[in-house]
Structures are given as structure tokens and as C-alpha cells.
Amino acid sequence: MMLIFGLMLLLLKIAASVERFCWFNQSGPCNVVLGDKLSLMMTLDASKNDLRIHKRIYNTSDDPFCKIKNDRINEEECDLFKNTLDEVSVNNGILVINPVIRADSGIYRLQVFNSQGVEILKADLQVIVEDVKFTCSFDQSVPCSVALGDELRLKLADPSKNDLRIHKRIYNTPEDPVCRIKNDRINEEECDLFKNRPVSVSNGILVINAVVGADSGIYSLQVFKSTGKEIFNADLQVIVEVSVLCSEGPSSLVHVLVWSFQMVVLLGLLGGFHVYMRLTSGKKEEDQSVRMRRFREGHEDTAEDGRDQQQISSHQ
Template sequence: MMLIFGLMLLLKTAACLEFNCWFNQADPCHAALGDKLTLLLMMPDTRTYDLKIQKRISSKEKDPVCKIKKGTIRECDLFNNRPEVTFVNGTLIINHVIRADSGTYRLVVFDSESTEIPKGDLQVIVEAPIGSVEVSIICSSSGVRRASCSSDGDPLFFSWTLNGDPLMDGNATIDLDEGTDGNISCSVKNHVSHQQMIFSVKHYPESSASLVHVLVWCLQMMFLLGLLGGFHIYMRLTSGKKREDEKVRMRRFREGHEHTAED
């Protein structure tokens, strides 16, 4: 049997406060909800071009755009009423990312004849950072312990280690047998943050485990014997009362018979 004697240590990794992406990169751009995101246009001099950043929603709707002329945002229905969105030195800066910033963006350049030239697409995925990690232990009578790990944030990826050695990846729960002993860590991460909790697990010696089983068995037997003893006493009391009632009836019967004979 094992004894979980406490949660020992909470390790917290600092989440990045700024995420940098650029148009035409191969992988999606992951950004943390509430943090800063910079989108690099990767152009030599944006002040000599008219630009347009378009969020592609669907072919049936008019996609919102943000037009940039001479290095300054001029017309923009993409980030309406958001002063935290700026354009500086060829970089679009979102100082406080929100859920609505997720989506696919296209960078378009206008040439000297005002012809639109696509320069690249970028998929932005906004994720909530990982919150504090919590671990709960469920004990079973067979000695198996089930450890469950949980946290806020999305999406969540779990991994476990025992004394530094990998146990299992991908699952929020693991089963710990009677022989498990040492430091177990649960790590939770997504594309923008990472958190970890470490807790210690100890096990009882086998003799202690046997003693516990014996004590449980003795208590169960005492309970059953108590029930049987109570039932036996109840039957004896009931039987004695019946015999007493029979004697009273017989005595009354004899007394009644004697009175009749005298008359």
C-alpha cells in the first residue's frame, strides 16, 4: 500500500509576454490570450508601398481589411476601436490579443498601378495560457492509486514523469501501483505556455499492508457477529414471552375450571 503524504512543490514557468510571427511562414502563428503579438510584414520599406492586411472569413462575406499608406494605418475595419493595435516600422503590433484575433490573414501590396499583389498568408491561433496545475489522488481498496491532473487553458497536453523518467504522455490521469515510490511530476502545456506540479508518493511495507487488511477483516467480522448476537437475543426474548403468555393462559383456564366445579 502507498501513502500519499503531500503535494510538495509547485513549479511555474513564466509565460512569454510577446509572440513574433511573420507573413508567409510555414507554421501557424500561436499567440497567448491577453499578451502581445507582432506580425512582421518582411518587406524592405513599407513606407514606399500601399498595403492591405485582409482577414479571410468566407467567400460570401466582405472580409475586413486594414489599409496602410506610407507606413500609417489609414482605413481599418479589422481592428475597429482598438487603440492597442498599431503599425510601426513594417510591423503590425497587437498589444492585447483577444479571441477574435484568431483567423487567416493575407498581406496584399499595391503596385504603382494600384494592382493588388498577394504577398503571403498567415494563420493566427489564439490560445489561453495554462493556469495553475492541480493534482488529485483517488485511493482504492486494492492499493491502486489514480492520479488526475487538471488546469485551465486550451488546448491541454499532459505528460508525467517518475523521478525524472517519463511515465505517460497525453492522458490527464495515470494509475500508480503499490510499488510506486518517489517524486512524480505532471506537466501541462500548450503552444504558448507551460506549467508543472511535483508531488511525492510513498508506500507502506507489505507487513503494514497485511495488518491493515487483517484489521479491516476483523472489524467486518465483529460487525457480523454483533448482528447475529442481537438476533439471537431478540429470538430468546420473543420465545420467553410466548412461554410466559402460555403459562398465564393455562393458569386462568384452570382457575375457571375450578370455579365451575364448585358451582
């Protein structure tokens, strides 16, 4: 059981980093998280057909498009990924965009032509790039978990009416790093908590871009009125996780859970087969032992009958 549980954790971590796959003939839109890797299945054999993808913006000939031949992007006839061409590739009929940006959202049309130039397939796919952001609050009862490299948003209070003070509890002494916020702005002269970090405050929310492992810890928030009276004091534990599972969209989470369930079933079947083989092997050994015992008993009975027969003959 412990082995299966450990494998489950490993599979969840691996699955969390698996790219998002979509198909041009799927019934619903393709949802992908901003910054993730997107793989678009175009055709099973791109080496036999010519492909053309265009983004439907105005539904005119001016819409950006890209031609693909022999499983390669024709750079001379591709303005669809003009600014990110080095991040786009084709492999075995799969178009890979890594990483996706907001501008990748939209409706794409795929056309497939045979060697005679006859269109044999046409399909549309809507791509939705989701900017998933989680906001933690200092009054929440559970720790704030954020994935390494993600954006962390901490809801503070109304900084336009109050003075705020955040400090990271390391030694619980005056030397702990602090940061004062007033009028919805960080007071840079009284802030050594986020030195040389991309940190900002907007509408009472502290935003830390690209969190690092050192951002883990316990933070204390103090809110003061204009008179200097403290009206709020709360702690929040921030945990920076290596796994990016928390930043995945709902569809990716479902994919991970389904895949993990399938792996559990597979492991269960393998475990059941192992138990069956051991029981079968034990049964075979038991049967062999019984046969050998019966053989020896039969041999002994035969030998004893022979001795009795010899004795009878001698008396005669």
C-alpha cells in the first residue's frame, strides 16, 4: 500500500508537467493555462499532406496563416507565429506552442490538402488561454500554497485609508525584514522585505511575481489607523511548492486525476496478477508434493507386497 501511495504522488507530480493536448475535431474549446505548453493534433500523417492553419480574426485573406509541408513549417509562408517562431514546432502532425501567451487565444482553422491540392479536411478549434491567479488572504485559516515561479497575490486591507506593515517572522526580533505600505504604495525607504524583487501593490493586493523558494515562511500583517492605533494583526504561512499542480486549469486537473486513476487500476491489476501467480505457484507445488508423497507411498506398498510374496513362496 505504501508503495502504491508513493507511486501515486510521483505520478501526480509527473502528470502535472504534461503538456495540454487538443484536437481540431474536438467538440469543445481548447483551454490552456498561460505559460503552459500546448500541443495541437492536426493530422495523423503530416508527411503525406499539405496543411494550412489560419487564425480567424477578420475572416479575410489578411488573417495570419501558416503553411506546413513534410511535417515542417514553411517559414516563407508563415506569419501566424511571427514573433514566436522559435517557440513553435511541428512533430508527427502535432503543432507545439511553448509557452503560450495571451495573444494565442482565438479561433484557428485547419485545412488539409492532398498531393493534388484537393481539400480533404477542414476544421475549426477555439483556443482559450486562461490567466489563472490565486489570491490568499491574511484572515484565512489554512496556509497559502503557491507553485514555484507563479504569481502570488496577498489580499491586505484598504491601504488608501490605513497604514500597513508586513514583516517576515524569521527570528521574531526587530531585525526581521519588514515593509510598510501607505496610500496603496510600498514605502521603499522602509521596505527591506522584497529588496530587488518584482513586487507591487494594487487595490490592497500585494503581488509578488515569480515566487522563489525563499518566499516561503510566516508573514505578519499589521493594520494601523491614521492615529497610529493597531486595528488588525494576523499571520499567514506561505508555502512555495515545486509541483505546478495548483496552477493548472480545471481541465488539466481532471486529466491528471483520470490518468492517476487509470494508473491505480493498472497497479491494482498487476498486484492481483502477482497474488494470483503466487497462489497458483503454491498450489502447483502443493499438488507436486502430494503426487510425490503418493508415488513414494505406492512404491513402498509395492515393495512390501513383493516381500510378502517372497515369504509366501519360501513357505511353500
